[in-house]
Amino acid sequence: MLSNRWKTITAELDFAFQPIVHIQSGEIFAVEALLRNVDKAGGFHSIFALFDEAFHDGILYQLDIELRLKAFEKFSNIDIKNLKIFYNLDNRILYMPDFKLGNTEKILQKYKLDKECACFELSERGTLSDPSSVTNLVRRYKQSGFAIAIDDFGTGIAGFQMLYYAEADFIKIDRFFIENIQNDNKKRLFCQHIINIAHTMGITVIAEGVETKEEYYICKEIGANLLQGYFVQKPTLDIANIQKNYLNIKKIYEDDSRTHTANSIDSKQITYMVPLFIEDLNFKKIFQYFKQNKELHFIPVIDKHSIVKGIICENEIRDLSYSQYGMSLVQNDDNGKKLSKYIKDKNIVRVEISWSVDKILEVYHNAKGDLQGLFVTNNGKYLGFINSNNLLSISYKRNVALATQKNPLTKLPGNDSIKKFIKESFHTDKSSFHTFVYFDFNDFKPFNDSYGFRTGDRVILLFSEILKKEFSSKSFIAHIGGDDFFVGFKNIDYPTVYRSVGSIQKKFKEEVSSIYSRDDRQRGYISTQDRFGIQRNFNLLSVSAAILEIQAQSLLENFDVIMGEIKKESKKHQTPIGCSILKE
Structure with a gap:
């Protein structure tokens, strides 16, 4: 239990929310919960100082649970459907003797929130002494079904190690690399490579701390998916200030002359494969799907928010149907949990319809492997699929187009x-x-x-x-x-x-x-x-x-x-x- 002093401190603390929006539409995707009043509550000069003292007092996990209650209660009063909350975790809670999984589910139930709304944010700062601790924490929360974001990416020593092992859903590029990126080719190159790697691994990228229109242009151009910073809105203690759509972002996107280009994917190249919803998936539906769509080799699986969760391959289900258990699986509708091992999310690469052909082809060529194609999304929501043959055709046409853009005599741009x-x-x-x-x-x-x-x-x-x-x-x-x-x-x-x-x-x-x-x-x-x-x-x-x-x-x-x-x-x-x- 928290001491009276810590209870008093906790009571004085509050959370401000800062929106995270889709970079092309300005539609809100999530809010980040940011702790406030640490100076008034206990005289702490920073949030880090607050958590340092709680860690040394051995009550870091208890404090964190109390703060989760406060953050999720306030979040539950925001009247926007399908909104997510990004909540920051101190990776040192893993070392607390009372640490255990399951408390978040209870908090979500208390405030009638879905598990899909919660995303835990872990910073790669301060991971030099024990890089594996953050990775282990990410894995634990992923196994419990929560989304994970890596915060401050690029500032710590373990960032790429975390990308490799932790299978995070989001990475947030640190403000250091975003600031004045339009005038710093090294920053731009660094961010470009991070984004390409992340997209190849199916990870969504958030550009953090965007403050100017010029920074926005570059972040959009190099393929960031989501946007956070003063350019959208400063953190606000009043949830009434949180908007469903930030029209200034939509307008600047539409006004940006660089978006009006022939260098975009032709919708005719995108095949809409009817997906199945993960929430009500069973073997009977899957068998029927492949029976009715014999030309397909896999089924896209999405959640109720139209987010691609993975694919189910026909060959695995076919082998299963021929087994002695096939008939019983078809007859039993209550086997959704058993299906989870058949949903493959490896080598599932998503690209945004708003991206340029060059960006999409770059992601495809970087991915390689046994990739059959790319899933196309619109603001992160499933739109369709581009198979490898169409991608090769697009690549050929793009090379021809690039050649025609150069002067045939001097080979200089035209x-x-x-x-x-x-x-x-x-x-x-x-x-x-x-x-x-x-x-x-x-x-x-x-x-x-x-x-x-x-x-x-x-x-x-x-x-x-x-x-x-x-x-x-x-x-x-x-x-x-x-x-x-x-x-x-x-x-x-x-x-x-x-x-x-x-x-x-x-x-x-x-x-x-x-x-x-x-x-x-x-x-x-x-x-x-x-x-x-x-x-x-x-x-x-x-x-x-x-x-x-x-x-x-x-x-x-x-x-x-x-x-x-x-x-x-x-x-x-x-x-x-x-x-x-x-x-x-």
Whole structure:
């Protein structure tokens, strides 16, 4: 029993709830219960200090049970169907002499809550001394039928070990990796790999601590499933503030130009296989299902919330039906528990319908093994199945599409990629800025007419190689078509860009002169007919350059007009000309 002091402390403690929402729809999925008032209740400077003292006093598990009662009681008053609660566990409760399983079921029964609503959150912080303790705790709760989330993923030493052994349902990427991710390629790469591994293992990913629109864009782009942070809502003590739908998230998703792309799965590739519900599953239904669907090799199994729980394979059930127990199993409806061992959740990989083709194919190729295909979900709910043959077809078509997006001569990205880069650049945070450079050859048509298209292609290839050598891999180099090129920069100051562009103009003029005949080179011009058939003299090739800088306050609607004007003006100058788009 808790001492009077601890009872007083517990009575003063409260829980705030912070929503966890679907990243594309803003529909609420869960709330995390966050302990509050620890300073007022017992003068503790942090929640960690509270639990440290309870651990040293040997009452950590007793305290935890009292807090569960408080959290689940408050949660039960939120009037939103199918909502989950993420409750944080201190893994040290495993070392308490009074630790035992079963108390949570009693609490849930008391407040008339389903077991499916509870998800226990375990942090990988502080697991260096005994990494196996968290893994063991996860396994115990999983065996009891509760969902498990790994919190603060990436901050501890045992994270990947936990992923491998614990079979968690969720991982929450720590705020450290989310903060300013749009400006940190290492963070983005790290999170991308974590998400790919998690999805391959059938684990749902929560981006934790998202505070800005720019962080949201990147988390969505790299495939996070769920979102939590101030950008959605701060933790609230008042449950009346919890919303069923966060329309700001839905709107920003719909407004994000990057979602409107051809790089998405065709619904015709998705097969809807009628699932069976795990809650009322029995052998009779399974036998009948395979009898009526002889072409199918497995049945998808979902729960009452339409979450895919696994598959039942036809070959195992077929062998069972031929056994001496087959008839008795069919006649006995009360054998749902025996079926659990036939529900396979290994190699069950889920992908979201909102993901790009590239993301879905990446998950599929990473999974490999005996995978027959992928389950497709919408906001985590079962939508259908894409078999391996369709995935191979999608992969082939995507490779063809990627090839067509590149300029066939220079192999540089083309117009679609340029448009995407420009639009993404306008989704920038206040500390970032982008610079665009448009290159256009001067007097290229007369050169082509005089020297032929093959020589003209040599000039285009020459310029593309100059661009690749001059600019680093961090620059975005693209070929608009013909003699027009585009280069994009992020967070490179204008003087640096201006000097580099001027250097390219000079280098191109020097190197392209070697392609001319000796007579033309000595004269410094070529004589040929213009577009009206009049004989004229044209200078040797050079390239004009228009530089345009945009910042956080720049408006996309101003872009086309300003860019057109500056490109026209650049043709009058031998050196680069530039300007900046402002809000007004």
